[in-house]
Structure formats: C-alpha cells, structure tokens
Amino acid sequence: MAEIHILYNKGNNTWYGKQSGAKRISFGGIPTQYEAIKQGTKIAKNQQAELVIHRKDNSQIRERNSYGKDPFPPRG
Numbered sequence: 518m519a520e521i522h523i524l525y526n527k528g529n530n531t532w533y534g535k536q537s538g539a540k541r542i543s544f545g546g547i548p549t550q551y552e553a554i555k556q557g558t559k560i561a562k563n564q565q566a567e568l569v570i571h572r573k574d575n576s577q578i579r580e581r582n583s584y585g586k587d588p589f590p591p592r593g
Contacts, residue, residue: 523570
C-alpha cells in the first residue's frame with residue numbers, strides 16, 4: 518500500500534508531504550502540521566493510500582490512518 522508521509526523541515530520551519538519511495542516532495546511549505554495533515558489526507562483518500570504522520574523530530578510516527586484497503590483492519 519502506498520504511503521504519504523507528513524514530515525517537518527527544520528531548515529524553513531514548515532511541514533511537507535512526501536510519498537514513500539519518491540525522490541521529490543508531493544507538497545511543501547505548509548506552516549502548521551494541522552494544515553499539512555489536511556492536505557495529506559486529501560491525497561491519501563484520492564490515492565487510497567495510508568497517511569503516516571511524524572512527530573516534529575521526524576524520528577517517531579505519531580499516527581497512521583488508512584484510506585484504502587487496510588491490510589490489517591481492526592477487529593470488531
């Protein structure tokens with residue numbers, strides 16, 4: 518499943534989105550993580566991908582949301 522990652526750019530203090538395996542970013546220059554998540558969610562829904570939201574230090578994943586066929590759906 519494709520993944521869209523929301524990451525922080527320390528150099529210019531903005532957030533950006535990048536698809537896993539891509540060399541270039543999908544979108545960037547977003548001033549807040551909230552706005553970057555909104556933009557990433559639109560792309561993930563359109564591509565039926567998974568949205569992976571990273572913490573500000575980019576070392577840990579804060580949250581994952583699946584907008585396609587989830588390989589590990591929750592039970593219940």
